[in-house]
Amino acid sequence: MTAALTPPAAPRRSTLLLLIAAVAGAHLALLLGPLAGTPDVADPTAASTPPARSRPVERRDAAGAQPAAAVAVARVSTVRWIVPAPAVDTPATPLAASPVPRAAQARVPRPATPVQTASVQATPRSPPQPPAMATLATDPVPAEAAEPTELAAPAQPPPEDPVATSPPSTDDTLLAAAATPKRASPAPATATPTQALPPAQPPASTRLDYAVTGRIKGLAYTADGRLDWTLADGRYSARMEMRVFLLGSRVQTSIGRTGPGGLIPERFADRSRSEKAAHFDHEENRIRFSNNAPDAALQPGAQDRLSLFLQIAGLLQARPEAYTSGQVIDMQVAGAGDAAVWRFEVGDEVTLALPAGEVRARQLRRLPRKEFDSTVEMWLAPALQHLPVRLRVTQANGDVADQQISRMP
Numbered sequence: 001m002t003a004a005l006t007p008p009a010a011p012r013r014s015t016l017l018l019l020i021a022a023v024a025g026a027h028l029a030l031l032l033g034p035l036a037g038t039p040d041v042a043d044p045t046a047a048s049t050p051p052a053r054s055r056p057v058e059r060r061d062a063a064g065a066q067p068a069a070a071v072a073v074a075r076v077s078t079v080r081w082i083v084p085a086p087a088v089d090t091p092a093t094p095l096a097a098s099p100v101p102r103a104a105q106a107r108v109p110r111p112a113t114p115v116q117t118a119s120v121q122a123t124p125r126s127p128p129q130p131p132a133m134a135t136l137a138t139d140p141v142p143a144e145a146a147e148p149t150e151l152a153a154p155a156q157p158p159p160e161d162p163v164a165t166s167p168p169s170t171d172d173t174l175l176a177a178a179a180t181p182k183r184a185s186p187a188p189a190t191a192t193p194t195q196a197l198p199p200a201q202p203p204a205s206t207r208l209d210y211a212v213t214g215r216i217k218g219l220a221y222t223a224d225g226r227l228d229w230t231l232a233d234g235r236y237s238a239r240m241e242m243r244v245f246l247l248g249s250r251v252q253t254s255i256g257r258t259g260p261g262g263l264i265p266e267r268f269a270d271r272s273r274s275e276k277a278a279h280f281d282h283e284e285n286r287i288r289f290s291n292n293a294p295d296a297a298l299q300p301g302a303q304d305r306l307s308l309f310l311q312i313a314g315l316l317q318a319r320p321e322a323y324t325s326g327q328v329i330d331m332q333v334a335g336a337g338d339a340a341v342w343r344f345e346v347g348d349e350v351t352l353a354l355p356a357g358e359v360r361a362r363q364l365r366r367l368p369r370k371e372f373d374s375t376v377e378m379w380l381a382p383a384l385q386h387l388p389v390r391l392r393v394t395q396a397n398g399d400v401a402d403q404q405i406s407r408m409p
Contacts, residue, residue: 197301198322200262200314203385205230210391210403211355212242217399221247225403227388229310234258238306242403248272254307256280261301262314268304268334276336278304287339296339302332309378312344312364313386320382329364342376343367352379352390355406359389372396384409 210225223244230237235257243249250272256265269277277290280298287296303311308331316323323329327346332339347363361379368375379390389405 197261198315199260199318200311201318202231202236202258202262202310202314203229203317203387205232206387206409208387208405208409209407211406212401212403214401215399221245229387231258236263236307236310238310240306242401252306254304256307263303263307263311265302265304265307265334268306268336270305270336278334278336278339280334287334289337291337293337296334298339299332299341302334302339304334308333308342309388309391312378313380313388316362316380316382316386320386323362340369343369349382350379352404354389354404356389356404356408359383359405361389362386368396 206229208227208229210227212223212225214221214223221244223242225240225242228237228239236255238254240252241249242251250270252271253267253269254265255267256263258264264282265280266282267277267279269275275290279288279290280302281288282298285298287298287302289295301311311331312329315329323346325346325348329344329346331342331344333342344364344366347365349360349362352359352361359379359381360383361381364378364380366374366376374396375394377390377392377394378388380386381389387409390403392400392402394400
């Protein structure tokens with residue numbers, strides 16, 4: 001009973017000294033660095049493992065009783081973890097053996113070969129000329145010269161081939177150009193089957209003066225007209241000018257060549273304030289217009305709006321007995337923007353009282369085929385090589401122009 005009430009014995013001096021020494025050693029170890037048994041900082045495995053969390057140190061005596069005064073362990077430390085990046089051993093590669101990137105190979109320019117230079121210089125395309133500067137008579141350009149020749153490009157080597165960066169030899173280029181087929185030139189438009197045109201004998205060169213009367217939008221007017229006709233060396237030229245007082249003039253021209261069937265127009269122009277033209281391309285069998293109207297197919301015996309009067313005069317001059325009253329003459333007539341077929345009906349011979357005197361002439365009349373077609377009438381005098389001694393044009397809106405010969409040639 002007495003032993004149970006006795007207070008716990010005081011801790012021994014040796015135990016306290018050991019406890020104090022352990023605490024002092026722990027502080028000294030934390031201040032001076034890692035212990036001899038800790039892993040080296042340079043070790044990657046040890047660096048990745050966080051340090052163990054330290055606990056306060058408690059000491060009990062042999063009986064299990066806690067000391068009266070517990071010593072708290074304080075942690076004061078500064079640790080800096082410096083882990084250097086592991087070095088990667090890369091085998092050294094000589095610069096001379098490094099391959100050329102594919103993009104660099106593709107961007108290497110290939111020098112022009114002699115074959116390419118010759119092709120470019122041989123087939124230039126001249127810029128189109130405006131209508132006001134167009135020449136009156138030009139030979140048609142052959143289809144081979146109008147179409148540029150396709151250049152023969154040498155075969156490209158594979159990108160990974162280092163030889164691709166070197167220029168090809170001249171022999172290889174010549175062989176590649178010879179082996180590459182050229183693009184075939186486009187075939188010309190299908191020509192209309194050749195028709196047997198009736199013979200025509202155009203009249204000789206002359207000049208005709210006309211007195212013109214007419215009406216425009218209900219207003220009457222008078223004018224002077226002149227036809228200059230030239231035929232020489234297998235070619236012809238026609239020019240009709242009409243001058244109206246205070247209103248200016250209008251000029252129509254037609255040029256071309258002649259053949260057994262009569263006139264073969266090459267260019268027709270109509271100019272008042274500006275000029276519009278039609279070009280007859282006999283190589284391609286097309287009629288082309290300067291006002292950007294669609295091309296028209298060129299039919300055999302086609303004429304323009306000025307040459308048609310002289311062409312019909314040549315038909316009647318060559319065979320007057322073939323064109324009697326009631327006969328019909330069909331002819332393609334090109335203006336400045338269209339090329340329709342006109343039909344003329346041959347009438348009777350009549351005597352006209354004209355400013356130049358009485359003249360015997362045969363009438364031909366164009367029959368309108370559409371609603372807004374104009375009516376064209378002409379009187380051809382057999383005594384004057386069937387030249388037109390009177391022309392009258394009546395528009396669908398009622399405007400009319402009547403020109404009559406005022407002086408005999």
